[in-house]
Amino acid sequence: VPLFFGIFAPNFSINITMINITLPDKSVKQVEKGTTAMDIAMSISEGLARNVLSAKVNGEVIDALRPINEDATLSLLTWNDDDGKATMWHSSAHLMAEAVEQLFPGVKFGIGPDIENGFYYDIDFGEYQVSDADFKKIEDRMLQLAREKQTFSRREVSKAEAIKYFTEKGDEYKLELIDELEDGEITFYESGTFTDLCRGPHLPNTGMIKAVKLLGIAGAYWRGDENRKMLTRIYGITFPKAKELTAFLEMMEEAKKRDHRKLGAELEIFTFSQKVGQGLPMWLPKGAELRERLEQFLKNVQKKMGYQQVITPHIGKVELYKTSGHYDKYGEDSFHPITTPVEGEEFFLKPMNCPHHCEIYSSMPKSYRDLPYRIAEFGTVYRYEQSGELHGLTRVRGFTQDDAHIFCTPDQLKEEFKSVMDIVMIIFRALDFNDFITQISLRDPDNTQKYIGSDENWEKAEKAIMEVAEERDLDAVIEYGEAAFYGPKMDFMVKDALGRKWQLGTIQVDYNLPDRFELEYVGSDNEKHRPVMIHRAPFGSMERFVAVLLEHCAGKFPLWLTPDQAIILPISEKYNIYAEKVLNLLKNSEIRALIDERSEKTGRKIRDAELKKIPYMLIVGEKEEKEGMVSVRKQGEGDIGTFTVEEFAKMVNEEIDRLLDVKI
RNA sequence: GCCGAUGUAGCUCAGUUGGCCAGAGCAGCUGAUUUGUAAUCAGCUGGCCGGGGGUUCGAAUCCCUCCAUCGGCUCCA
Numbered sequence: 001v002p003l004f005f006g007i008f009a010p011n012f013s014i015n016i017t018m019i020n021i022t023l024p025d026k027s028v029k030q031v032e033k034g035t036t037a038m039d040i041a042m043s044i045s046e047g048l049a050r051n052v053l054s055a056k057v058n059g060e061v062i063d064a065l066r067p068i069n070e071d072a073t074l075s076l077l078t079w080n081d082d083d084g085k086a087t088m089w090h091s092s093a094h095l096m097a098e099a100v101e102q103l104f105p106g107v108k109f110g111i112g113p114d115i116e117n118g119f120y121y122d123i124d125f126g127e128y129q130v131s132d133a134d135f136k137k138i139e140d141r142m143l144q145l146a147r148e149k150q151t152f153s154r155r156e157v158s159k160a161e162a163i164k165y166f167t168e169k170g171d172e173y174k175l176e177l178i179d180e181l182e183d184g185e186i187t188f189y190e191s192g193t194f195t196d197l198c199r200g201p202h203l204p205n206t207g208m209i210k211a212v213k214l215l216g217i218a219g220a221y222w223r224g225d226e227n228r229k230m231l232t233r234i235y236g237i238t239f240p241k242a243k244e245l246t247a248f249l250e251m252m253e254e255a256k257k258r259d260h261r262k263l264g265a266e267l268e269i270f271t272f273s274q275k276v277g278q279g280l281p282m283w284l285p286k287g288a289e290l291r292e293r294l295e296q297f298l299k300n301v302q303k304k305m306g307y308q309q310v311i312t313p314h315i316g317k318v319e320l321y322k323t324s325g326h327y328d329k330y331g332e333d334s335f336h337p338i339t340t341p342v343e344g345e346e347f348f349l350k351p352m353n354c355p356h357h358c359e360i361y362s363s364m365p366k367s368y369r370d371l372p373y374r375i376a377e378f379g380t381v382y383r384y385e386q387s388g389e390l391h392g393l394t395r396v397r398g399f400t401q402d403d404a405h406i407f408c409t410p411d412q413l414k415e416e417f418k419s420v421m422d423i424v425m426i427i428f429r430a431l432d433f434n435d436f437i438t439q440i441s442l443r444d445p446d447n448t449q450k451y452i453g454s455d456e457n458w459e460k461a462e463k464a465i466m467e468v469a470e471e472r473d474l475d476a477v478i479e480y481g482e483a484a485f486y487g488p489k490m491d492f493m494v495k496d497a498l499g500r501k502w503q504l505g506t507i508q509v510d511y512n513l514p515d516r517f518e519l520e521y522v523g524s525d526n527e528k529h530r531p532v533m534i535h536r537a538p539f540g541s542m543e544r545f546v547a548v549l550l551e552h553c554a555g556k557f558p559l560w561l562t563p564d565q566a567i568i569l570p571i572s573e574k575y576n577i578y579a580e581k582v583l584n585l586l587k588n589s590e591i592r593a594l595i596d597e598r599s600e601k602t603g604r605k606i607r608d609a610e611l612k613k614i615p616y617m618l619i620v621g622e623k624e625e626k627e628g629m630v631s632v633r634k635q636g637e638g639d640i641g642t643f644t645v646e647e648f649a650k651m652v653n654e655e656i657d658r659l660l661d662v663k664i
Numbered sequence: 665g666c667c668g669a670u671g672u673a674g675c676u677c678a679g680u681u682g683g684c685c686a687g688a689g690c691a692g693c694u695g696a697u698u699u700g701u702a703a704u705c706a707g708c709u710g711g712c713c714g715g716g717g718g719u720u721c722g723a724a725u726c727c728c729u730c731c732a733u734c735g736g737c738u739c740c741a
Contacts, residue, residue: 120736131668218736219667226738230667233736261734265675274714274732330741352741386665386739387732395740484741503740572698599698607702621700633701 022073034067038204041076051078051240053208054087054201061087063154063201079240089114091152091191091203092142092212092238093121098150098194099141100234104128108171109196110222110231116499118237122220124173125232135214138234142212149207150192154200159183162197173222173231209238211245260496260550261392267555267563267613269546270393279390279397281543286563291542293561295378297430297660298402298538301423307374307404312356314380315347323516324355334384353379354510354535357405358517361531366521371531372412376404378542393547394502400542406534407519410457413532414464417490417507421472424492424505424538430660431549431558437493437501438474440465444481451485453511457532461509462488486512492540496551504540504548509533556613556635560656566593566648567614568630569605571621573597578625582618582645589649593618610635616652 017033021040029040037055041048041064055064056075061083068074077084093112100107100123110122157165159178165188166174174197178186189198191206203209213236220233239245256262264270269287276282283291299309318337321327330351337346350356357375366373380400389395406416428436442462443451451458465488469476476490483489487509493501510533513519520528539545549557559565566586570579579595586593596605602619609617618630629642643651 216735217668220737221666224738226666230737232667235736272732278732324741326741333739334741354741381741383741388665388667388737389739390733569701571700574698599696601697601699601704602701603699604703605701610702617701619701623700631701639701 019068020071021068022071024073024075031068033069036067037062037064037074037076040074048076048078052076053078053081053084053203056083061201063152064204065151066154066201086114087201087203088208088238088240089119090201091206092209092236093119094152094189094191094194094196094198094202095142095145095206095209095238096138096214096234096236097121097123097196098145098192099138101194103134103137103141104130106170108173110173111177112196115235118215118235120233120235122173122222122231122233124229130217130232130234132214132217135217139212139214142209145192146206146209146212148192149205151205152189152191152200152202154202155188155190156184157186157188159186162186162188165195166197208240211239211242213237213245213249255499258551258554259392260394260547263550263555264393264547267550269550270543277397278387279385279395281393281396281398287546290557290561290563291546294539294542294545295402298423298427299376301426302374302376302404305374305419305423306372307376310357310360310375310377312350312353312360312377312379314350314382316350316356318346318348320355320359321348324358324513325516326351326355335382349382350379351381351383353377353381353401353403354405354513354533355517357403358513358519358533361405361407361519362517366407366531368409368521368523368529371521372406372408372416373531374404374406376402379403393543394496396543399544401537402539402542403535403537406536407514407521407531408534409521409523409529410460410532413461413509413534414468416534417464417509418468418471420507420534420536420538421468421474421490423536424507425472427505427538428492431552431561432659433494433549433552435494436504438469438476439482439491439493440469440476440478441482441484441489441491442478442480443483443488447481451483452515453487457511458488461532465490465509484508484510486510494548494552496548502544502548504545505538506536506540508535510535556615558659559615559652560659562613562615563592564594564612564614565591565652566616566618567605567609567612568593568595568618568620569602569609570595570597571602571619573599575620575622575625578620582620582630585645586649589646589653591649591652606633616648618648 018030019033021029021031023029031040037057038049038052041052052064054061054077056077057068058072061077064076077087079085079088090113093114096119097109097112100121104125107126107128108124110124112121113119159181162178163175166178177197186197187199189196189200189202191202215235215237218233218235219230221230222228237248239248264287267286268284269290270281270283272278272281315338318327321331334351335349337348339346357377360375361373378400380398382398385395385397390397406420408416428434443458448455448458469490489506489508491503492505493503495501514530514533519531521531523529568579568582570576576595576597579597583593583595596609598605606617613635615635617633617635619633620630624630624642629644630648631642632640632648634640
């Protein structure tokens with residue numbers, strides 16, 4: 001019917017069915033059935049129509065050229081909408097596939113979706129050897145095809161027809177995908193010489209793609225399964241304007257400057273050595289001092305919150321990990337045990353601190369009056385990570401967790417969880433971390449038998465976590481089925497300079513280890529009971545935290561944390577003695593400072609201090625010496641005036657107190 | 665671990681199709697200069713061209729292999 005409709009519409013106007021389209025501003029347009037989003041855009045303005053990438057009809061994103069056949073709400077999607085961008089990038093994946101297929105005939109295609117920043121396509125290149133040297137060629141062909149303004153034509157096909165097409169083409173990957181689809185829900189999209197199995201939606205035409213950049217090439221296992229064939233994944237991004245591509249590339253360059261690996265070396269925070277081994281960071285003096293300040297800060301908070309510090313060894317007998325259950329799960333895929341030469345006893349480098357802490361718990365009998373029992377340790381652990389996984393300080397083989405374990409009764413769980421969350425918030429605030437994601441991981445409600453612990457306890461814990469998040473006004477993402485088998489958890493995630501997410505703080509409820517270690521306490525009823533355990537690490541690990549912090553503040557650490565808070569710049573060597581005097585006064589006020597005694601010009605000393613991101617520069621010359629003052633320059637801001645050393649010290653300490661204003 | 669790329673001085677990079685003792689800027693050291701809010705000048709030091717093996721009259725340049733790094737995949741207690 002729709003086919004005839006178009007042709008004979010004028011003669012049958014009396015039979016035309018009208019539909020109501022509600023636009024985002026709530027206005028309603030009455031149009032003929034079969035009108036497209038593009039038609040409606042055109043009726044509003046031609047300029048708008050030129051920018052429409054796709055449309056959201058009754059909540060579903062569809063092609064702007066697809067007929068609408070019933071009353072609907074409609075939003076026209078442009079580059080300013082995430083869904084619009086997604087359409088552009090998904091179509092770009094097709095465009096790239098078309099270009100690749102023309103340049104490398106016979107290649108086979110896996111999947112090619114849009115992603116957060118662009119798109120990729122997984123391709124089996126067969127005998128071809130492709131590398132980023134081929135990018136130029138592919139990009140040029142893509143632009144050439146884009147200029148042809150190819151349309152994307154959507155076609156519903158039967159399963160048999162779909163199978164026939166890809167059998168003839170010889171693409172087993174598409175056939176596997178089709179196999180999992182129901183007859184009647186299969187659609188093809190055809191653009192230029194390329195036809196793909198695809199749900200859509202797509203752009204009105206490829207001409208809207210004005211700028212193309214292929215970003216990378218990587219192996220990717222078919223369907224994410226490491227036992228299956230590795231396809232070649234090409235990442236790319238496209239834009240409706242060349243200028244946007246330039247801006248994107250500039251942003252990427254900026255992000256690289258924030259890379260913690262670069263900043264960590266420049267600011268002398270940490271280093272790696274091939275001789276020591278990959279993934280084994282070493283903290284340089286400035287980094288070690290900074291880390292100690294972070295640790296001290298947390299220790300102080302924890303002390304106020306009733307934690308006790310403990311210290312445990314770096315190795316533990318194999319039996320310890322058999323009891324904890326970690327041996328069965330990870331024994332093979334971990335660092336292998338070390339053995340004593342005479343007795344042949346086996347020890348593991350500790351991959352976590354909990355088993356040791358459980359043994360501390362049971363070293364003395366506990367009564368309900370001893371709970372909650374909170375023990376903390378900056379525990380260094382070692383984990384085998386596949387070599388390809390290592391990444392700066394964010395993914396290493398040896399790292400220190402700001403670990404603590406809380407043993408409590410099920411009734412105390414909620415209060416304890418809340419106080420742990422408060423610690424996380426205190427830390428995030430002191431470091432000005434406000435852009436983080438909170439994730440709550442709960443049981444899969446349809447599959448509760450795969451979790452250890454009673455339903456009653458799980459429900460209690462899950463309810464407690466949700467309530468705490470709500471009471472503290474946290475906008476948490478809830479993931480069902482993401483809980484560990486031993487308990488629900490809450491994680492805090494932060495993005496790095498390139499937008500990759502890293503998990504930092506974690507709070508986990510555990511019903512498993514108390515069982516395995518047979519932990520007990522005597523209740524008021526004089527009966528033995530099993531405590532609940534909470535694992536928690538507000539920083540996550542010192543290494544990863546400092547890495548994310550470096551990127552977060554682009555190397556400009558908060559004043560209380562930064563290695564050197566001020567540098568004294570004497571105008572000439574004549575004022576070095578006065579500079580020493582200023583330095584001593586600052587030391588008395590617990591301000592970390594140093595003197596640039598080189599015989600350089602002031603401009604040069606300022607430049608170097610600016611590049612080292614030292615927060616305050618104190619310039620001293622004849623005038624300052626005579627008056628007992630310092631001229632203060634703030635990093636990144638410039639001259640802020642002349643002060644006495646005491647005034648300056650007070651100003652700095654007040655600034656620090658504001659940041660560390662911790663109310664417990 | 666897998667796919668792809670990279671590896672030249674502390675850092676950023678040059679080194680033409682293999683051919684004289686491997687170069688520059690910054691940093692460092694020495695000296696001169698004594699300086700007022702983002703680079704003073706001069707001289708010098710510094711490299712087994714990631715390690716090992718091979719091809720060649722000759723290798724930083726070509727081949728093999730190992731190591732490390734980078735971007736992904738898979739993993740992540």
